[in-house]
Amino acid sequence: MEEFSSQKLLSADTRNSYFSDSARQLLLQTKILCWKNYLLFSRQYITTLILIFSPFLVCLYLVGLQNLSESLLSRDYEINPPIKSTAKIPKCVGKDCETLRFWISGENKEWADFVIDSVSKDFNLKIGKDVKIAKKPDDFGQYFLKNMNKTKIGVVLCTESLILPRNDFIKEIPCQNTNGFSVYLYNILYNLTETSINLFDKNAPDPLDQSVLLVKIAIDRAILKYSAKLKGAEIPNIEASFQSFPKAGNRFVENYDCVAMVGPMLFFIPPLLIFGMIVSEVVKEKELKLRHGLAVMGVSSSAFWISWFITAFIISLLSTNCLIFSAYLFDFDVFMNSPYLIQLMNFELFTLSMLMLGFCLSTILKSVKVAYTISYTFLLTGIVMQSILESHLIMQLIHVKDLPSWTYWIRWIFSYYPGYNFSKIYSDIGGKAGGHPNFDERRFEEGTEYSMKDFSQPRVGYINGYEYYIKPSIDSMYDQIFDFFLFLVLAWYFDHILSSNRGKSDQLWFMFTKEYWGCKRRLKKQLNKHIEMVSIKESILEDSIEEIKEKNEGLRIEGIYKTYKKHLFSSSDDIEAVKPINLSIEKDELLVLIGHNGAGKTTLLSMLTGLLSPTGGTAYISNYDISHDMDKTYRIMGYCPQFDILWNELTGYEHLKLFSIIKNIPENIREKSISDTLKNVSLEDAANLPVGKYSGGMRRRLSVAISNVGNPLIIFMDEPTTGMDPISKRFVWKLIKNMKKNKVVVLTTHSMEEAEVLSDKIAVMVDGKIKCIGTPLYLKNTFGEGYKVELFSKDTHKLWSYISSSIPNAHLVDNSGGSLVISISRNLPEEALKLYKMIEEDHEISELIENWGLSNASLEEVFMRVTEKIHHYNK
The missing domain is CATH 3.40.50.300 (P-loop containing nucleotide triphosphate hydrolases)
Structure with a gap:
């Protein structure tokens, strides 16, 4: 019992030392990898600055968008429209173009001739060129039909009706019988489609062409002159001006708030930029085998992932605060009327959830090119999704009570998408803190204070008579936290089972094995067996461990x-x-x-x-x-x-x-x-x-x-x-x-x-x-062909004939370029000696040899023989 207790105590100390050492190693490795990441991003400073300060650019864009929307909306709001004076009618410019075309209906043409002459003089128009007079009804009506956009204005000076051909707007021009009274009737025709039409306000009156108004005033002035001339009275001078009716603003868009309405779509961009950058950097280290190199040098996977998480967290924290303080700088109501802590948690949790999703994807992706493609896809599809989810109306409609059961499943699926939770929380805040639409009263309401109490309360109300219930913002934040840990677990799992990450893959059920949790080690078993064979004294134990290591x-x-x-x-x-x-x-x-x-x-x-x-x-x-x-x-x-x-x-x-x-x-x-x-x-x-x-x-x-x-x-x-x-x-x-x-x-x-x-x-x-x-x-002695003799001669064929006849065991390796290479097995030393004597003592052979050399088998020859790629040539 005493021996068992001592052994147990020693094992516990060893475990504590091991875990303490592992913790120190993890901390040290994480610290140095964070330093490495800092160097990488500091050397790519332009990209890093864009990641951190892109929210400021988004806020700047929203300021411009808000000013533009206010400018456009203010055009329809005019209490005192300006008074405009009349001027001369502009001449029609172009080939065969007419400024005015007249038709005189009836028998009394004297006053009509006077009017045409007076109008022409007032506007400095030449009759016959700028002013045309139709001779018969068809010259007037049919001309317009056959020569569209050739005449600015047509005038009928009439005493009887004139029927126009194929006109869907005016079937005929009425000219009443005056029955002897001095009544002067005329009609003015102009092209309505050429005037400026207000496409945004369907309740606005028909537009008025200023040129038409000038022609009317000129005709009225001419008629008055004619009447005064007949009666010998003083000719009056008519001056005219005109003013539009006052226009009231559209109360439904009067307090329109771009930040509250389109903020989720634009504020979605900075976190996605960080998402794409971090994913591509992690995948790049995997694709270039940098992570494998770190692993072989002793860096744990935990240190690798923690260092990247810390790096991403710092960048996201800087980016989020840049966004919030930029919003304060530009006085956005959504941010000014809500607590800093809520905005920080919403944006930071959304960013971290997306980053953890990115880590999960990076364990699956194998190339930077694919990582960039995935990042861009998330950005573009995310913007489209956010443009839908940012709508207060859509958010209320999908939370209407008594909807079909499938809508519940849609909301449940959306809860695993960080962008949905982000938009929902932002909609909750913007629905009170920023300008928001009141569909019942058909107007935009100004934002009020959004408190921590509102953060934990649901939103309820009615839309088109249907009651809706939107769960509290804090519940959506819990969903963000759940998404974060869900993607964390998936990233951890895929990192183990896919060989492209750690170099080798674990079993699909690795988390259920004893080895993964450190409960079984072969080395530990060996040490325990050795401990049982020696004394438990510490000095002997140390000696035994050294013996094991030495072996x-x-x-x-x-x-x-x-x-x-x-x-x-x-x-x-x-x-x-x-x-x-x-x-x-x-x-x-x-x-x-x-x-x-x-x-x-x-x-x-x-x-x-x-x-x-x-x-x-x-x-x-x-x-x-x-x-x-x-x-x-x-x-x-x-x-x-x-x-x-x-x-x-x-x-x-x-x-x-x-x-x-x-x-x-x-x-x-x-x-x-x-x-x-x-x-x-x-x-x-x-x-x-x-x-x-x-x-x-x-x-x-x-x-x-x-x-x-x-x-x-x-x-x-x-x-x-x-x-x-x-x-x-x-x-x-x-x-x-x-x-x-x-x-x-x-x-x-x-x-x-x-x-x-x-x-x-x-x-x-x-x-x-x-x-x-x-x-x-x-290897040379075992697998080489033996000694090699290289002979240089002008007649290598004759030389080889002499040698091969005397030494049949000699092998010809090469015969080319005046060089003869012969090999003799190392097991036949007497044959080698015989060849040397022939070279030195045989006068007939020595005369054929200009030079010669001796060498051992080469490693290349051994390699070729072992890999069965060498060829021997024997005569």
Whole structure:
């Protein structure tokens, strides 16, 4: 019992230490990733400023829209219309255009001639050109029909009726019989469609053409002159002016409030800009494998997501406050009459709900291009949705009581859309704090104060005799909070089950497994077994742990393989990318993997670094099982991927500082470590230059340097010298040789020279399987063809004839360009000795040879033989 208690106590202390260390790591990683995000957005300062200050531009637009609407509405509001004086009628301009056309009806034409002559003089019109006189009725009526828009005004001076042809408006022009009285009758015809018609006020009187009014005054003046002339009286002078009737304003739009009515649609835009930007940045880090690079260097997924949430939260908080204070600046009633806290919660919760929806989508999306498309789609469709939901009438109609049951389900579905909850809360606030329509009284009401009490009370009323009930705003805010956590859970779930996020995917039911909740670890089992075999004393326990670690400081691969299924179940169409591999690599050893494209080298490294889930088997890195303890393995691992995992906006110094903090390099030696690392890869002069301006070789050198940050116990390098010039390549070779001290290094390459220079062991992979492994010398001796002799001669065919007849076991490798290459198996040393003696002592052969050389089998030859691509030519 005493031994059990001691063991239990020790396990508890170990657990507490582990959790404490994990919490510190999470805090440290989150902090440094937030710093990284700050650098990214500060370097993209124009985009960042747009995200933060776009609400100010929206408010500015609303001010202009409000002023424009007030200006347009004020045109129909006129208590004292201006008095306008008459002027001369403008002449009709154009080919065959007439200003006036007269028709004289009846027998008494004297007064009519006087009127025509007087009007023409008053307006300075020429008879026959500007003024035409119809000779018969058809010349008047039919002319208008056949020559539309050729005459401005027609005048009938009449004593009898004139019937107009095919006129839907006026069938005939009445001319009454005066019965001997001095009565002068005339009718004026003009085109009503050419006058300005008020399309917005159907109750307005018919428009009056000013030209028609001038003609009427001129005719009346001429008739008075004629009458005065007949009676010998003084000719009167008529001056006329006119004034419109007063126009009352439309009370239904008199207090129209653009902010209250169209605010939800426009205020929807800034949060959606933040939504699109954050989604595209997160997806970009996934598409460029930046997140995978962070994971391999030891960054947890929790730190990754928390850092992006904090970044998005800060940007959204700044943007929201910019919106609210801009609204205060422009004196918007909706904001002035409502508490700051309510507005902040509404806009911030809406933004955060959309951001969490964006995080959820980013776990599904794989490319930035698709992310941009999705963001634009959300923005455009969202604006259309908001233009509908912003209507107070629509909001009231969908909440009318006793509607069909399907309307309840519509509202329930809408409650999972953050934009609906946002519009509903904004409508509740705007329905009281801002100018809002009163449909019963048919007028706009001015806003009043919206209090915290209103926030928790429902809105009830009647619309067209139907009662509506709109639930309290606080309920909609609860819906926003629910949406936030719903999308959070979905993002967390998809992040685990989709391999494109963490590199490897968990089972669909991973949250129900003991391993996920940390209840089962293979390493812990090993330690417990070992504890049972030794004394419980702390010193002995420490020794035992060290023994376990000492036995597993290298890399041990046990039957690991990867199969890609084309169908749901296993079939013959499945692709075996990596077949079961068993391999052990000791400390201070550098293993080079070589193989043709598609041999499985990168797939194997991806499984060992946690970027891919093995189909079966496992591997142990310094006693940690990659199937269960990958998070611990990342702390002792370095990684140089095939493609550079770098941020173009960050400098080389900032990259090394980022990973130095992630790898827990103490602050007192951090700067010196970064400086030495930059010097080791010859990047000290480009330390403060953005990586986007680095050449390909410089980027690869930085990637190699990052893989060694924190002095990891194991380093994986996938073609580290790709794209380098020969000088840089040899420089990096030297660096890698120095890096392998006290470490395990696994490196892939296509360069046989690189493999031979760097490797302690070389493994040749073919079709997902390791065909052979050993030192370069061992591989050459085992798989090479033996000694190679190259002979230069003017007659290589004759020379080969002599040699082949004397040494039948010699193989012809190449005979071209005056060069003869012969190989002799290393197992036949006597044949090689015989060939050397022939070359040196046989006078006939030596005369044919101009020069010759001896070499061992090359690594290229070994590779070709192992991969079954070499061809032998024997005569």
